């Protein structure tokens with residue numbers, strides 16, 4: 001199989017430790033790391049060691065003279081995703097752009113049109129939609145494993161302070177733009193990216209835990225006709241958050257973190273019928289009583305084999321290889337990314353965070 005030549009712009013936490021880790025892993029049988037573009041000299045030196053055959057560059061515009069590139073990965077600061085991706089597409093490069101990808105629908109449409117006009121592939125790095133936790137949750141919902149899902153709760157919360165560029169509105173940062181694409185995308189995916197979803201409630205705020213001016217509290221409730229309620233939080237002041245996805249169905253509950261899952265459910269017909277009583281109920285001593293019984297339930301639990309960061313990244317890059325070489329559709333396409341962008345856009349319109357740093 002012919003490997004594709006790849007250039008990546010940005011070798012930070014994501015470029016080096018998510019994308020780079022995949023490039024140097026056994027799972028990467030698809031890409032040669034040909035060029036690394038990075039503003040920082042030390043990071044360029046590290047890249048030379050990490051990817052021995054690559055050429056390092058300082059300015060991404062130097063890529064425009066190269067004729068041996070099959071894919072460019074835009075892993076720069078979030079506010080540079082749109083302008084740099086647009087230029088790359090105009091120069092007829094296939095592009096994989098990190099999340100959050102774009103600020104709004106208009107930018108999404110511009111990039112989609114630019115890719116079409118130039119006959120190139122535009123892909124979005126939303127690797128959580130390829131991770132084992134998400135795929136298991138999707139199976140639980142679609143196969144009604146804990147009955148008909150009534151509520152899906154998604155928590156990407158922590159209790160931590162932050163002071164880097166990911167706290168600045170000018171850099172398109174904050175919890176909604178930064179972490180948001182993962183849980184918001186998962187929430188929309190678990191209701192099948194229903195065309196009629198609506199944001200029923202949204203609150204976006206900034207707490208003193210952040211040194212910057214971008215939000216670090218987000219609560220979103222979305223739903224669509226005949227779909228479960230999806231309740232999402234991306235908060236930095238939650239000291240007691242013990243799951244990422246919880247699905248409450250008509251027969252029980254499923255709960256997962258990035259590493260583990262468990263569920264508890266009942267099976268139809270195993271528990272004695274309980275016809276409704278219209279008047280008071282009593283216990284064996286004829287005293288007033290509450291409904292009480294030993295319900296026959298089943299419990300299962302397990303561990304995931306990998307996370308969105310390793311398994312998810314490898315899957316996304318594999319799909320992208322076949323998209324570029326064979327035109328095969330990817331699970332995360334621009335249409336799905338646009339749903340997430342629309343939700344982010346609606347949440348941002350409710351933000352109470354004032355711009356403080358320009």
Ligand SMILES: NC(=O)c1ccc[n+]([C@@H]2O[C@H](COP(=O)([O-])OP(=O)(O)OC[C@H]3O[C@@H](n4cnc5c(N)ncnc54)[C@H](O)[C@@H]3O)[C@@H](O)[C@H]2O)c1
Pocket residue numbers: 009010011012013014015018037038039040043058059060075076077078080098099100125126127178
């Ligand atoms: N998908 C994920 O799970 C995930 C995780 C972390 C970050 N991200 C995303 O990745 C992007 C980068 O975040 P990060 O945490 O890696 O940031 P970072 O600060 O660790 O690194 C950013 C790097 O990009 C380089 N850079 C910026 N502009 C450049 C330019 N014009 N040319 C060349 N290099 C440039 C910087 O010098 C820096 O080394 C963000 O958009 C972030 O939202 C995604």
